[in-house]
Amino acid sequence: MPHFPPPGPLGFGGAPLGNMFERVDDVTAEAALVAAWDSGVRYFDTAPHYGSGLSEHRFGNVLRQYPREDFTLSTKVGRLLRPDAGRPDNAPFVDGLPFRVQPDYSYDATMRSIEDSYQRLGLAQIDIAFVHDLAADHLGDAWEEQFEIARTGAFRALTQLREVGALKAWGLGVNLTEPCIRALEQADPDVFLLAGRYSLLNQPAVERLFPMCGERGVHVVIGGxxxxxxxxxxxxxxxxxAPPEMIAGRDRIATICDRHGADIRSVALQFCAAHPVVAAIIPGAKRAEKVTENARLMEAVVPAAVWQELKHEQLIPADVPTPN
Incomplete structure (x- = not known):
């Protein structure tokens, strides 16, 4: 069956609106989402984990203003929210809602998570569901055991929901390539949300994952x-x-960008979007002005000499796609 791609190239990542690292008031959060819509963004990604439900609430409050058929929405499974008046720690989110986050990749928990997300969003349609952080720090060396739980649980539940039309697509939302590769080998995902593993500074996804996605017609959303x-x-x-070698790499890239009058942020965004398996990129933003700026950076002209010099200096692989 054809895989459902989220619209791009620019989407909106919802972690910052879950009060990631710092509190964002409701007015500021709403303005950021409206600015994204006004900038032409039609793909929005959130998760129960982001502020213990806060991000989903904020997304729903704004997106209900717009025709449901005009945008694509993704959320995540794998983290159930349990009431807890003590407002337990959910780092890196601050001042979230009074719920404790409980990792659970089972079949029943996945079905429960989707139903809970409907309620928090106040929307009757979720387009894409990602299995969240199936190789994260909270799992440590146990991620392979949890992957097996997800394979027989979350993967099965999401596949059934796709088959009956309740979802258009499902996949993994992770920051490692290995779980995605294994999912391609053992299941039938449609799309991955991969954070930080395909960027100007870091491209492990090009080695195995992206070729496998290309062969299967599976799409990738780039986070971070x-x-x-x-x-x-x-x-x-x-x-x-940041480790010193990453700072040094960033500084070398910035020097090349400056020499050609290009903004390194434009180069970063456009590099990620240029690969053919990438359907969308979702930089996070807390404020409307940053959302508008990301849209401008996405459209800015980057001289061809920037890409040529980055490859010549071996700062990006010689064979990766770059914008025309």
Missing amino acids: PYNSGLLAGGRTFDYKD
Whole structure:
């Protein structure tokens, strides 16, 4: 069956609106989502984990203003929310809703998660469901065991929901390529949300995952195109202090961009979007002005000499696709 691609090239990632690292008030969050819509964005991604349901609530409150057939919405499964008046820690999110996050990749939990997301969003249609963080730090060395639970549980549930038309597509939302490769080998996913593994600084996805996706007609959404901030002027990589070699790589790329009058952020976004298996990129943003800026950066002209020099200096692989 044909796989359902989310519309791109620019989407909206919902982690920041779950109060990632800092509190965002409702007015600011709504303005960011409206700015995304006004900028032409029609793909929106969220998750129960983001602020213990806060991001989903905010997405639903805004997206209900628009015709449902005019946008694509993805959320995630694998984290159930349990009421907890003590507002337990859910780092890196702050001041989220009063729910405790419980990882669970079983069949029943997946069905429950989808139903809960309908309620939080206030919408009757979820287009794409990603199995969330099936190789994250909270799993440690146990991710392969959890993958097997997901294979017989979440994968089976989401496949059934796709077959009856309740979902248009399902896949994994992860920051490692290995679970995606295994999912392609053992199941029938449609799309992956891959964070931080295809960027100007880091491209392990081109080795095996992207060729496999190309052969199967499976699409990829790129999260973290700025590598959690390092490519946008920050000092973090993978949400931690950036290692010296990554800072040095960023500085070399920035020097080339400056020499040709290109904004490194434009180069970062457009690099991710240029690969043929990539359907959309979803940089996160907390504020309307940053959303509008991302849209402008996506459209900015990057001189061909930038791509040529990045390849010549072996800062990106010589054979990766780059914009025309």
